[in-house]
Amino acid sequence: MMANPVLVEVTRGNVIESRHRGALSVFDGDGAQVLSIGDVARPVFPRSAVKSIQALPLVESGAADAYGFQDADLALACASHAGEARHADRAASMLARAGLDASALECGAHWPTGQDAMIELARSGVSPTALHNNCSGKHSGFVCTCRHLGIDHRGYVKAQHRSQEMVREAMEAVTGAPHSTDACGIDGCSIPTYAIPLADLARGFAKMATGQGLAEKRAAAAKRLIAACMAEPFYVSGTDRMDTRLMTVGAGRIFVKVGAEGVYCGALPELGLGFALKCDDGAVRAAETMVSALLARLLKDELGERVGDMARPVMRNWNGIEVGTVRPVGELG
Numbered sequence: 001m002m003a004n005p006v007l008v009e010v011t012r013g014n015v016i017e018s019r020h021r022g023a024l025s026v027f028d029g030d031g032a033q034v035l036s037i038g039d040v041a042r043p044v045f046p047r048s049a050v051k052s053i054q055a056l057p058l059v060e061s062g063a064a065d066a067y068g069f070q071d072a073d074l075a076l077a078c079a080s081h082a083g084e085a086r087h088a089d090r091a092a093s094m095l096a097r098a099g100l101d102a103s104a105l106e107c108g109a110h111w112p113t114g115q116d117a118m119i120e121l122a123r124s125g126v127s128p129t130a131l132h133n134n135c136s137g138k139h140s141g142f143v144c145t146c147r148h149l150g151i152d153h154r155g156y157v158k159a160q161h162r163s164q165e166m167v168r169e170a171m172e173a174v175t176g177a178p179h180s181t182d183a184c185g186i187d188g189c190s191i192p193t194y195a196i197p198l199a200d201l202a203r204g205f206a207k208m209a210t211g212q213g214l215a216e217k218r219a220a221a222a223k224r225l226i227a228a229c230m231a232e233p234f235y236v237s238g239t240d241r242m243d244t245r246l247m248t249v250g251a252g253r254i255f256v257k258v259g260a261e262g263v264y265c266g267a268l269p270e271l272g273l274g275f276a277l278k279c280d281d282g283a284v285r286a287a288e289t290m291v292s293a294l295l296a297r298l299l300k301d302e303l304g305e306r307v308g309d310m311a312r313p314v315m316r317n318w319n320g321i322e323v324g325t326v327r328p329v330g331e332l333g
Helices: 047-054 056-060 071-077 085-097 115-124 136-149 162-175 198-210 216-231 242-250 284-299 302-310
Strands: 006-012 015-028 033-037 184-186 192-194 255-259 263-268 273-279 314-316 322-328
Touching: 006 284, 015 198, 015 284, 047 056, 047 136, 047 162, 047 198, 047 216, 047 255, 047 263, 056 071, 056 136, 056 162, 056 216, 071 085, 071 136, 071 216, 085 136, 136 162, 162 192, 162 198, 162 216, 198 216, 198 263, 198 273, 216 242, 216 255, 242 255, 242 284, 242 302, 255 284, 263 284, 273 284, 284 302, 284 322
Parallel strands: none
Antiparallel strands: 006 015, 006 322, 015 033, 015 273, 184 192, 255 263, 263 273, 314 322
């Protein structure tokens, strides 16, 4: 197994304090490799980075239209949100339109991942529910799809449930990679997650952005979901979070989605490119620098420069004193 290159360094003063290795892959809509760094054939769990692909059945089944879902609803179905009030309320609204409530969700409950949202909820004296789970939008999409199709939604997180069979079929069709039981794990929100190569993920997101290689109905659903995320980036992530920041500054030109353990997937629709990357040690700060540096390299314009600046965040201590930086190096530097 080849060692992936160091792509990010963290400095303290003038000394390199940490180094992060990783790999990345970029494909175009024709299925041609545009860029490859590191071992992109090694299977990785994409985790939440593939939620837009997992949301395809929601649109393809007609459920999204049947329940009058808008861009914000579709963005939430693709989200790993911060659990802010607007996120939880939107998930509740999605469920209500299908005659359901939070009790239908099987993702589990946790405190909001956004610190301000967590403090606000704690001060209110209310305990978190499944609506505050960062995956509640995705799960709302799953159960709404079941409801529309007349499928019993109970147990929808299990691999053998029709809901997850539809998701797995969409994942395999888009990425071209088999999603086998020996490469299957359980995600944080309890649904199955499958390890596949970064190259296949990048190729899949190029298809999502261009529609090339997908059936007409699926291509339309893919483009609709990506457009919704770019139009409503707050609902994909939350206040001042990297996904929201990148898609806000991108203004319809950048689609990104983070996944746990240092994964990022996304696309540049106008260029017809899809990408996937992973920071080997799972560090979020390094993955954010990797994705920003990659986008800057691919865009090569004023937007690229602005995104490139986001790849070099200054680290400050609790007194606001600058103590170091996170920076791309090697083939990303």
